[in-house]
Amino acid sequence: MISLAGRDILHSWSKFVFTGIGLGLLIGVTLTMAGVYRGMVDDARALLTNSRADLYVVQKDTQGPYAEASSLRDDIQRSVLGMPGVARAANVTYLTMQVRRASTEVRAMVVGVEEPGQPGAPAYLIEGRHITRNHYEAVADVKTGFVVGDRIQIRRHTYDVVGVTQRMVSSGGDPMVFIPLADAQEAQFLKDNDAIYNDRARTAANPAFNRPGVPGLLEAVQASQSSNHNVNAVLVQIQPGWDAEQVAEPLRRWKHLQAFTRMQMEDILVAKLIATSAKQIGMFLVILAIVSAAIVAFIIYTMTLGKLREIAVLKLIGTRDRTIAGMILQQAMGLGLIGFIVGKVAATIWSPVFPKFVLLEVGDTVIGFFLVMVICALASTLAIRVALRVDPAAAIG
Amino acid sequence: MKFKIPSSKVTSLVLLGVLLITAVVFVVMRAGPLAPVRVTLAQATEGTLTPALYGIGTVEARRSYFVGPTAAGRVLRVLVDVGDTVKAGQLLAEMDPVDMDNRLTALDASVARAASMIAAADAQTADAAARKELAAISARRYLDLAQQNFVSSGAVEAKVQEQTSADAGARAAQANLSAAGQDLSRLKAERAALVQQRQNVRLLATQDGVVVARDAEPGTTVVAGQSVLKLVDPTSLWVRVRFDQGRSAGLAPGLAARIVLRSNPATALAGKVIRVEMQGDSVTEERVAQVAFDVLPAGMSMGELTEVTLNLPETPRTLVLPNAAIKRLDSEVGVWVMAADGLKFVALRLGQSSLDGRVQVLGGLQAGEQVVVYSEKDVGAKSRIEVVSSLAGAAPKPTQAQAKP
Numbered sequence: 001m002i003s004l005a006g007r008d009i010l011h012s013w014s015k016f017v018f019t020g021i022g023l024g025l026l027i028g029v030t031l032t033m034a035g036v037y038r039g040m041v042d043d044a045r046a047l048l049t050n051s052r053a054d055l056y057v058v059q060k061d062t063q064g065p066y067a068e069a070s071s072l073r074d075d076i077q078r079s080v081l082g083m084p085g086v087a088r089a090a091n092v093t094y095l096t097m098q099v100r101r102a103s104t105e106v107r108a109m110v111v112g113v114e115e116p117g118q119p120g121a122p123a124y125l126i127e128g129r130h131i132t133r134n135h136y137e138a139v140a141d142v143k144t145g146f147v148v149g150d151r152i153q154i155r156r157h158t159y160d161v162v163g164v165t166q167r168m169v170s171s172g173g174d175p176m177v178f179i180p181l182a183d184a185q186e187a188q189f190l191k192d193n194d195a196i197y198n199d200r201a202r203t204a205a206n207p208a209f210n211r212p213g214v215p216g217l218l219e220a221v222q223a224s225q226s227s228n229h230n231v232n233a234v235l236v237q238i239q240p241g242w243d244a245e246q247v248a249e250p251l252r253r254w255k256h257l258q259a260f261t262r263m264q265m266e267d268i269l270v271a272k273l274i275a276t277s278a279k280q281i282g283m284f285l286v287i288l289a290i291v292s293a294a295i296v297a298f299i300i301y302t303m304t305l306g307k308l309r310e311i312a313v314l315k316l317i318g319t320r321d322r323t324i325a326g327m328i329l330q331q332a333m334g335l336g337l338i339g340f341i342v343g344k345v346a347a348t349i350w351s352p353v354f355p356k357f358v359l360l361e362v363g364d365t366v367i368g369f370f371l372v373m374v375i376c377a378l379a380s381t382l383a384i385r386v387a388l389r390v391d392p393a394a395a396i397g
Numbered sequence: 398m399k400f401k402i403p404s405s406k407v408t409s410l411v412l413l414g415v416l417l418i419t420a421v422v423f424v425v426m427r428a429g430p431l432a433p434v435r436v437t438l439a440q441a442t443e444g445t446l447t448p449a450l451y452g453i454g455t456v457e458a459r460r461s462y463f464v465g466p467t468a469a470g471r472v473l474r475v476l477v478d479v480g481d482t483v484k485a486g487q488l489l490a491e492m493d494p495v496d497m498d499n500r501l502t503a504l505d506a507s508v509a510r511a512a513s514m515i516a517a518a519d520a521q522t523a524d525a526a527a528r529k530e531l532a533a534i535s536a537r538r539y540l541d542l543a544q545q546n547f548v549s550s551g552a553v554e555a556k557v558q559e560q561t562s563a564d565a566g567a568r569a570a571q572a573n574l575s576a577a578g579q580d581l582s583r584l585k586a587e588r589a590a591l592v593q594q595r596q597n598v599r600l601l602a603t604q605d606g607v608v609v610a611r612d613a614e615p616g617t618t619v620v621a622g623q624s625v626l627k628l629v630d631p632t633s634l635w636v637r638v639r640f641d642q643g644r645s646a647g648l649a650p651g652l653a654a655r656i657v658l659r660s661n662p663a664t665a666l667a668g669k670v671i672r673v674e675m676q677g678d679s680v681t682e683e684r685v686a687q688v689a690f691d692v693l694p695a696g697m698s699m700g701e702l703t704e705v706t707l708n709l710p711e712t713p714r715t716l717v718l719p720n721a722a723i724k725r726l727d728s729e730v731g732v733w734v735m736a737a738d739g740l741k742f743v744a745l746r747l748g749q750s751s752l753d754g755r756v757q758v759l760g761g762l763q764a765g766e767q768v769v770v771y772s773e774k775d776v777g778a779k780s781r782i783e784v785v786s787s788l789a790g791a792a793p794k795p796t797q798a799q800a801k802p
Contacts, residue, residue, distance in 0.1 A: 009410070010407065010410070013409075013410060017410075017413065049775075075680075087728060115643065116720065116723070117723065117724075117725040117730065123724065123725075123775050124721075124724070124771070124772045124773075124774065124775055124776070125721040125770075125771050126771045126772070126773060126788035126789055127771060127787075127788060127789035128721065128754075129719060129720050129721050129753070129754025130720045130721060130723075130754060132451075132720065132750060132751070132752045132753070132754055133451040133752060134451065134452075134641040134643075134644060135451070135453050135704070136453075136704070142789070147789065148789075162754070163721065163754075164789060166773055166774070166788075167773075167774060182641075182681075212618070213620060215619075215620065215622070215623040215624075229680065240727065240728075338417065341417040341418070341420065341421050342417070344421055344424060345417070345420045345421065345424050348424040349424075
């Protein structure tokens with residue numbers, strides 16, 4: 001038995017293939033948009049996964065360190081270490097800023113971390129080495145564009161990039177730059193020189209701090225103003241066999257700190273921090289999907305309208321309705337298949353070029369495939385209705 | 398001919414289809430969650446490494462001198478300024494002596510008066526001595542006369558009493574004379590003390606040095622002990638270096654140091670650890686050591702930030718791995734070893750590490766075993782991996798840090 005659909009496609013295959021490719025690019029855009037949405041959520045999750053923390057200990061009554069500002073004394077880490085169920089605890093600071101390299105700037109999240117291997121520090125590298133000095137070395141995410149050997153400027157100090165890592169991003173998708181904790185504390189809280197001089201002058205002008213009869217008081221006050229021992233959070237890994245909530249509860253109750261478990265932090269990030277922008281993308285995705293479906297339907301419909309005369313001939317020579325309907329359905333499905341494959345390939349090819357992470361999930365791809373097929377089938381019913389109503393006489397009339 | 402055209406169309410369409418399906422399979426396998434994790438491997442090889450300590454410090458003077466008055470007072474004049482080189486004993490500043498000079502004049506007058514008093518006492522002594530002699534002669538004569546019964550016993554007793562009084566008068570005059578002499582000594586001593594005090598308001602350099610601070614200007618009132626000028630010995634400059642406690646094992650006096658000044662980052666200066674302070678800083682969790690320059694460079698400024706690297710003795714030959722390979726799984730530190738059936742986590746005992754990022758392996762690994770160094774993401778025992786030679790775009794070049802002197 002000959003395939004009517006196949007014969008028809010062969011008859012005008014270039015038109016068919018190019019329509020399919022055009023359709024595919026549209027599907028590709030839709031898939032990419034889904035990927036952008038997934039990537040956004042995944043950025044937030046990657047931030048948490050890469051921190052390798054089971055608990056996030058932050059300032060009381062805040063939802064820090066990502067969604068809100070949080071500030072803790074850095075010696076709290078030691079008292080946290082002493083709590084039951086805590087295996088490791090490490091201080092960490094986060095600061096989103098412009099990092100300079102030569103004349104260019106990169107927006108990055110500067111993370112102050114303790115030793116490599118501690119929570120917060122990058123777990124894997126793709127080039128170079130971990131930080132070995134406790135000052136002026138940095139490990140950068142590959143998205144910053146920095147390479148090993150670069151010298152970058154953070155506040156007043158120059159840092160050597162010694163290692164490059166991958167997929168270390170903030171919840172906003174900014175690549176991370178890891179530097180030693182002490183440097184990060186300084187970068188975060190040290191003011192610029194003008195401000196320091198202003199402050200010194202202000203203190204010197206205050207009679208309470210600059211008494212004539214008390215030599216050394218002014219120097220003591222000024223020295224106390226320039227020291228900083230704050231961090232944004234303490235990242236905690238818990239001992240095996242302990243429940244995160246079980247460890248968090250005494251911290252909240254007795255240490256007067258806020259402690260979030262991984263699940264709670266994910267909820268804060270996904271449901272609160274990126275909620276609006278994620279919804280924005282989601283809305284756009286829905287509209288794009290509807291528009292794509294409409295375009296697919298219209299393409300198949302117009303393709304059929306263009307073949308009405310041939311269909312009339314088919315009817316005239318006594319072809320059964322089922323055969324004609326099958327032909328249109330097969331063509332629609334074929335078009336959908338080509339479109340989907342082209343779309344998937346296109347999305348995969350162009351997604352790494354995006355500045356932020358685009359995550360093409362297998363689940364999304366499968367759902368997308370079935371949606372495309374269902375839309376094509378539904379669209380073909382519209383065309384089939386028109387085709388079946390054609391008067392065979394139109395072939396000769 | 399007619400048969401051939403559709404056949405070529407079929408062929409091209411089939412080709413297109415095959416191409417598309419291949420593309421999909423390729424895309425699904427190469428990207429997304431099903432794609433293998435690309436990793437690079439390294440072989441555990443034997444080698445030695447030179448561990449080093451890295452700290453930052455500031456240039457400070459080993460000896461600095463605060464020059465100020467020992468009593469509260471007003472600064473009269475300051476003769477030197479910041480940057481001046483001074484010699485030991487040089488007059489640097491002077492405090493207002495207020496009434497000291499007048500008190501000296503008064504004391505001078507008192508001393509002169511005391512000398513006059515001595516002269517007066519001396520004359521009185523002579524006078525008393527004369528009276529005493531006269532009284533003694535008279536008494537003797539009356540005693541002789543009384544033995545011959547020429548005078549009454551009453552007259553003799555009066556003359557004897559006169560002699561006793563004259564003796565007492567002579568002793569009193571003598572005492573007055575010594576009192577006047579002691580008075581003179583006291584006043585002279587007081588004057589000498591005042592002269593000392595007067596000298597003390599002159600602030601002198603105790604050492605050869607350079608003036609680094611001029612804290613009070615003429616007219617300023619300063620309290621006792623407050624500094625007017627600060628001197629340092631420019632030949633005693635050293636670097637006070639702070640080392641992270643966690644990375645300070647092996648810190649000891651005598652280690653050779655490379656000192657990089659912030660003002661000249663390209664040049665490393667040679668130095669030596671000359672003191673490791675017993676008292677560390679518990680707040681910053683740092684240890685403090687003093688590093689002296691072998692040859693003091695010219696034009697050094699105090700307070701300058703420096704980076705100091707100390708090389709420790711070379712370790713014995715052991716297996717050595719890059720620190721990028723070291724991973725932490727739960728509570729264990731180890732590496733992912735490439736085994737026949739996939740990746741296997743091997744816990745390691747690690748030794749010292751060097752600043753260029755290599756770590757000594759003391760146990761847990763055999764020489765020649767392949768371990769994962771770089772990976773695109775965290776690998777696990779079930780990860781599908783693909784071994785590549787390099788993950789970064791360009792071939793790894795020697796890092797800046799490794800190229801450091």
